[in-house]
Amino acid sequence: MERERKSKVSMVVVVSNRLPVVISYKRDKLEIKPSPGGLVTGLNSVRKSRGTLWIGWPGLLGLKGDVKSSVYEILRIKDMVPVFLSREEYNRYYEGFSNKTIWPLFHYFTEYAEYEREYWDAYKRVNSKFAEIIIQNSDADSVIWVHDYHLMLLPGLLREANPDSRIGFFLHIPFPSFEIFRLLPWRDEILKGILGADLIGFHTYDYLRHFLSSVKHILGVEHVFNELIIDDRIVKVDTFPLGIDVDRFVHAESDIFVRKNIEKLEKKYSGRKVIISVDRLDYTKGIIQKLSSFDRFLEEYPEYRGKVVLVLIVVPSRWKVGYYRELKEDIDRYVGKINGKYSSVDWSPIQYFYRMFRQDELISFYKISDIAIVTPFRDGMNLVAKEFIASTWPKGGVLILSEMAGAAIELSEAIIVNPNNVGEIVAAIKSALEMSPVEAKEKAKVMLGKLKRYDVYRWVGDFLDSLDRVKELQKKSVSDLISGADIEVMLSKYREARKSIFFLDYDGTLVPFFRHIKQAKPDDEAIDIILRLGEIAEVVVISGRDKNTMDEWFGELPVNLTAEHGAWFKRKGKEWESVGEVHSDWKDEIRPLIEYYVDKTPGSTLEEKEFSIAWHYRNVNSDLGYMRERDLVENLSYMISGSNLQILEGNKVVEIKNAEVSKGRAVRKWLEMLGGDFIMAVGDDWTDEDMFKSLPDEAFTIKVGFGTTYARYRVKDFRGVRKLLLSFINK
Structure with missing residues (x-):
């Protein structure tokens, strides 16, 4: 129950x-x-x-x-x-x-x-x-x-x-x-x-x-x-940067045990500046480099000998593993070397603890410390840095923090150092010791404010709330998908219609995308669906492909064809016709630029059609491809400024064509030629959005995949398209 x-x-x-x-x-x-x-x-x-x-x-x-x-x-x-x-x-x-x-x-x-x-x-x-x-x-x-x-x-x-x-x-x-x-x-x-x-x-x-x-x-x-x-x-x-329970550390002195422990520690370190270091025994924590920096600091600034103590707390971890055991031995030797080198009768520069401390004990150490030195080589977040800032309020401790710790993003008021740069850490220690109480408190105040705004409670709530929002987003995306009821409405309208026309994009709609453009030849199922649909309705396969490829793939089928995004038309059984007087002499100026990007971008290719030129980069490293694509589009935009040319940015392709050539204009021309009181258009990228916008409101427009669209309906992928078309064939 x-x-x-x-x-x-x-x-x-x-x-x-x-x-x-x-x-x-x-x-x-x-x-x-x-x-x-x-x-x-x-x-x-x-x-x-x-x-x-x-x-x-x-x-x-x-x-x-x-x-x-x-x-x-x-x-x-x-x-x-x-x-x-x-x-x-x-x-x-x-x-x-x-x-x-x-x-x-x-x-x-x-x-x-x-x-x-x-x-x-x-x-x-x-x-x-x-x-x-x-x-x-x-x-x-x-x-x-x-x-x-x-x-x-x-x-x-x-x-x-x-x-x-x-x-x-x-x-x-x-x-x-x-x-x-x-x-x-x-x-x-x-x-x-x-x-x-x-x-x-x-x-x-x-x-x-x-x-x-x-x-x-x-x-x-x-x-x-x-x-x-x-x-x-x-x-x-x-x-989601992990936070801490700020009040637990700020107000820890309300615990009598913490108060008594603070009194003992203050008495022990009276009259000296205390630098606290708390790390688990691990090669990622930079403990040896930290000791090397403190050694060099005492060497270069002898006036601080006897006036500063490094409290080095190392929490045991995986000591049975060989390189952890060796690290422990190296730390022991280095601590002994430094203490032997600089100690006096009443002062040792390093107080070394190799053991676990309870959290209340650590807080006591934080509260009596003036400086914390947190210098890991890599660390996901490092909560010691945050705990120290909260614990030392309202006094205001000084934090020396590695730029490689996740906490450095939030705690930018700390003295940020490169953990591999011993000289920089030495300078940071000196700067921290010489920082005025007013400046230290002001910096700590800013950091504490950040910690309070995004504490551990908000971290948990923020993550769980974000998870709820993602699930709602998923539900919405699924709700946009075409349903069985939607298909029944379409079939009902189709049965009532005197004449039906289907506008079908090709790549990404009837077939999936392929790494090489020549591999996208229709499979047997695609051919069968197009053939059978063409026998019962007007079908227009409307693609950016050139007319020779369209003829090779679909020329024997009872369908109408549109090539190069609407530059060429072919009614079934007829010859190809161009959209009108479209010039292509501009290609001589554009081609050298595209060839230049092909040469400098391994894996990319140039595809030249009669009225357009395309640069494909599906086989290019994605980061390089995106960078080159942005660069190419910028250069093309400058070159064609004031001309009657248009840049199309498709799925891993940039194409340049005459502006008067578009899928929207093409579908309007087909409707004039063929008519039709049942209209369906299916496409997958933004070149098809012009087609969706150009059709009458009662048309059934369908977007393939996710993303914003003018289409009324959506299917997941090419498989969904094929299943939908079979509903009409097998009605």
Whole structure:
């Protein structure tokens, strides 16, 4: 009964690799404690209004029998469902593919990435295991929100199981550039998995841009205003910079434990400036470079010796992995070197902690610190930077922040540095120490204002609201599609008509697009449909193709033909006629420019017709093609200014023709010649919009695919067109 109540208000099913709990088994008794985290906090309001269910690994391996059952039951009471993993699954899926393949690759440490087939197979198996458990614990009304790089196949698996699911995906780490991502052997599968979601979220626009670039280059799918069409479904990609619970950090001193801890720390570091550094042990965090910078700072500015302390907190992580263990040893040695080099009787430059701290303990460190130094080589967001700014208010701490951290986009008032530039970090430390309290507070005030405006609560609400809007957009796009009732109305009008005429575009309408224009020859089904339709109605195949190609493909069929967008007409059984006196001497001036773009754009081709010239770039790298297309159109616009020429920008083609030649003019001429009280026109690109606009209001105009249109109806693709035409043939 409780499940039914929650489903009606779209219960949110949160899915992550790890459940937000810490489970321990002591003295034959299970202890389950909540683990702190921004997402947990942000979901509090959603939990109350919509209900939430959290699915993930509980953090324990090898559970069996009664213990496993007890863990399951206790977690279910807390609205959580565990996904139990074997040690082998954990080693290969989590330690293996997630953290030895995806983690280094997505953070640009390609030299650490391991491409082991057994890791990939385990990743697929565990993602499938998650999918099965989600399907068992959700329903058609549930909102499924999948998190992070461990589960990138999951949205696609859920979409296969239920095409109408409401699925969001958020990546908490950077998405790398196409040149990095393409190194992944299973890149296609990862992209298709993510694209199973309706809404895909990233921290920053750079990550979003890299993702769309990879989708375009690897899968060949273009986007329009960050929207993609995947299997006739709109997928939205957007940015949602993760925030924090600002008040929790600003007002933390209301906690007596925090107050007492602050008093102890202030006494310990009295009279000295404190620089705080908090990082998980990881090669992406730039810890060695940070130590090198502090070493050089003390070397170059000896007057600060004894006056400043670096509190270096390194949180243990993956210490069993070889290069993590080596990193830990390097940090230990470097800290020892610096302390041995500069320490005095009553002062050590670095206070080094290699252990986990509770959040309230970290807040105490933040509040007594004057400066935070956050200098990762790559970081999806980095909440330490945000937590420090909130914690030090109203004093106003100074933040030194890597430009490679996602937080740098928002916190532009920080001292932004290149983490690879030791000299720049040294200068930043000096600048931070010398910054006046007034300036520091003013900068902190601006940053705090940003954090308050987009805190973790808004982040959660914004994502879920955006997911709702995407689903509404999907419904609207589907509602525009031609329905069975619409077809019945058309058939009724067709039966009543004395004479019927069908205007049919060719490329993208009767056949799909092909990489090479010569490959688009009609298949047997297309020929059969055109032949049979031509036997019962007037059919005009109206295309941008040249008249020789049109004759070769359709000359023997009982249909009328229009070539070069209306420059040539051919009634069935007759000869070709031109639209009138149309000049083509202008081609001698335009041709050299098109040839120039063919030469400088590998994969592009020139197609010359009697009254037009076209530049095709379907086989060109998409970014290069778009750039060249914009450049060519700009040059052509300048060349033809004041002339009677027109530029057509079609699907991967730019065509130049006489302005008096158009599909709109062509259909009007055909109607004068043939008449018809039932009129249907079908086309896929903007050259067909002129045809739609030129027809009378009672005509049945049909757009193929998505996008704005003057047409009254819409079908998904060429298959939908063929099915529609067969309805008239088989009436």
